[in-house]
Amino acid sequence: MSLHDPNPVSTARRKRIALVIANPATSTVTGQPVGFWWSELTHPWHVFAEAGYAVELFSPDGGRCEGDAMSDPNDPSGYSKTDLISQGFLHTPELKALVESTRPVAEIDVDAFDAIVVAGGQAPMFSFERAAALHAKFAAFHAAGKIAAALCHGVAVLKYAKNADGEHIAKGKTVTGFANVEEDFADNAVWDYGILPRDTHLMPWRIEDALKAIGANYAQAGLWRSFAVRDGNLITGQQNFSGAETARLVVEALGR
Numbered sequence: 001m002s003l004h005d006p007n008p009v010s011t012a013r014r015k016r017i018a019l020v021i022a023n024p025a026t027s028t029v030t031g032q033p034v035g036f037w038w039s040e041l042t043h044p045w046h047v048f049a050e051a052g053y054a055v056e057l058f059s060p061d062g063g064r065c066e067g068d069a070m071s072d073p074n075d076p077s078g079y080s081k082t083d084l085i086s087q088g089f090l091h092t093p094e095l096k097a098l099v100e101s102t103r104p105v106a107e108i109d110v111d112a113f114d115a116i117v118v119a120g121g122q123a124p125m126f127s128f129e130r131a132a133a134l135h136a137k138f139a140a141f142h143a144a145g146k147i148a149a150a151l152c153h154g155v156a157v158l159k160y161a162k163n164a165d166g167e168h169i170a171k172g173k174t175v176t177g178f179a180n181v182e183e184d185f186a187d188n189a190v191w192d193y194g195i196l197p198r199d200t201h202l203m204p205w206r207i208e209d210a211l212k213a214i215g216a217n218y219a220q221a222g223l224w225r226s227f228a229v230r231d232g233n234l235i236t237g238q239q240n241f242s243g244a245e246t247a248r249l250v251v252e253a254l255g256r
Helices: 038-050 084-090 093-100 124-130 132-143 152-159 180-192 207-213 240-254
Strands: 016-020 054-059 115-118 147-151 228-231 234-237
Touching (some): 016 038, 038 240, 115 132, 115 240, 124 152, 234 240
Parallel strands (some): 115 147
16 A cells, blocks of 8 residues: 555455355254254354455345244343344344345355355254255355355255265365264253153254265364364354354455
């Protein structure tokens, strides 16, 4: 920048992120409504905003989305009451309104974005199998050499996303996602509260098992520890405490 530059503000194009959250679904295990996890939207959003990125919100079907109840810092359970970033998002009207009218994933122009980031929650485990447009867009970002990222149960997309040769894009890649030890913890919690009978699993299948089955090198950092890993242009985060770490790897890959 020249000291005589009349307009010292950078005119470089802002990086653009397509952030995907799940549409509302119904658990086939409990019969209860399930959705996306708030911190997996809001914590990456916060990191990207601080990096000066432009973020647009999408969902597989478009329209109104709903967070899993326990991920809401105002939920009576108090489970997420210390999540001040989500609290701030929820109390910023123009941000909260975005969740009411997401654009469908099919409308994502891969050429117009630098990365796709898929958040988790419980709903992906019950709805991503039919989300063909999401499978295709995620694979298209990866094939274009752009950043393709997912975290927690949003990593479910890797069970379905394949390259042009029909191979899973995660095959041979080092990845993470919701760990079996975390699924065990969640199962024990619902058993102890009498929500489900013992030996009934909260999720219909498991991320760690599915990733190993498709030939990925699965890694995790232990129970509820923030962890994310980058292998080439594929980035994955372990669980809901890994949203910021996942986003930081995206920023590290893209620059500012």
